[in-house]
Amino acid sequence: MGLYERYLSVRIGRHDADSPDHVALVITERDLLERGAYETLSAFFDWAFEYATRVTVYVSVLDAAAIPALRRELEAVNAPREVAVRTPDDPSRADAAIQIGIGLGGKHEFTSAVRTLAESVDAGELEPAEIDDERVEDHLVFPAEPDLVIKTGAERLSDFMIWQSVYSELYFTDVNWRDFRKRDFLRAVREYCNRSRRFGR
Numbered sequence: 001m002g003l004y005e006r007y008l009s010v011r012i013g014r015h016d017a018d019s020p021d022h023v024a025l026v027i028t029e030r031d032l033l034e035r036g037a038y039e040t041l042s043a044f045f046d047w048a049f050e051y052a053t054r055v056t057v058y059v060s061v062l063d064a065a066a067i068p069a070l071r072r073e074l075e076a077v078n079a080p081r082e083v084a085v086r087t088p089d090d091p092s093r094a095d096a097a098i099q100i101g102i103g104l105g106g107k108h109e110f111t112s113a114v115r116t117l118a119e120s121v122d123a124g125e126l127e128p129a130e131i132d133d134e135r136v137e138d139h140l141v142f143p144a145e146p147d148l149v150i151k152t153g154a155e156r157l158s159d160f161m162i163w164q165s166v167y168s169e170l171y172f173t174d175v176n177w178r179d180f181r182k183r184d185f186l187r188a189v190r191e192y193c194n195r196s197r198r199f200g201r
Contacts, residue, residue: 106162113139
C-alpha cells in the first residue's frame with residue numbers, strides 16, 4: 001500500500017462514523033473490456049472486505065448475447081470466493097457475500113417484480129392489500145440496500161438499484177474503471193464516513 005493509501009486508511013480508522021457494511025459498485029460491460037479490468041475487480045473485492053461484509057456489483061450490458069460469456073468470466077475470476085451471479089434469465093436467489101447482477105436495469109427489475117405480484121393477485125394467491133414493501137423486495141434480484149454505491153466515470157446510476165439505493169450514499173468518481181485504484185475506493189469510504197445519513201428524513 002502506498003503512502004497516500006495508508007494516510008486515507010488511518011483517516012478512516014480514526015473517524016467516529018462507521019464505515020459502510022454493504023458496498024455496491026456500478027460498472028458497464030465496456031468497463032470490463034478494458035485491459036486489466038477483471039484484475040481490478042478482484043482487487044476491489046479485497047479492498048471492500050477490509051470494511052464491508054457484503055459487496056454487490058451491477059454490470060450493465062448493451063448486447064444480451066454477451067451475457068453468457070460475461071457471466072463465465074465473472075464466475076471464473078471469482079472462483080475462490082462465495083459469489084452469486086444473477087442474469088435476466090436466472091431465477092435463483094442464492095445469497096452470498098459477493099453478489100453480481102448482469103444486464104438487470106432497475107426499471108426492468110421493478111417491472112418484473114410488479115408483474116409477478118400482479119400474476120399472483122390474478123391467480124387468487126395474493127390479495128392486493130397484502131402487497132407491501134417486503135412483498136416487492138421479495139421479487140427483486142438483490143433486495144438488500146447498500147450503504148454506499150460507487151459509480152465510476154459518470155454522475156448517474158445507469159438505471160440500476162432504483163429501489164435499493166433510495167437511502168444509500170452515492171459516490172461518483174472522476175476516473176473511469178480502467179483507472180480505478182485503491183486510493184479511489186478509500187476516498188469513497190472516507191466521503192461516506194464524513195456524511196450525515198438521513199434515510200429520507
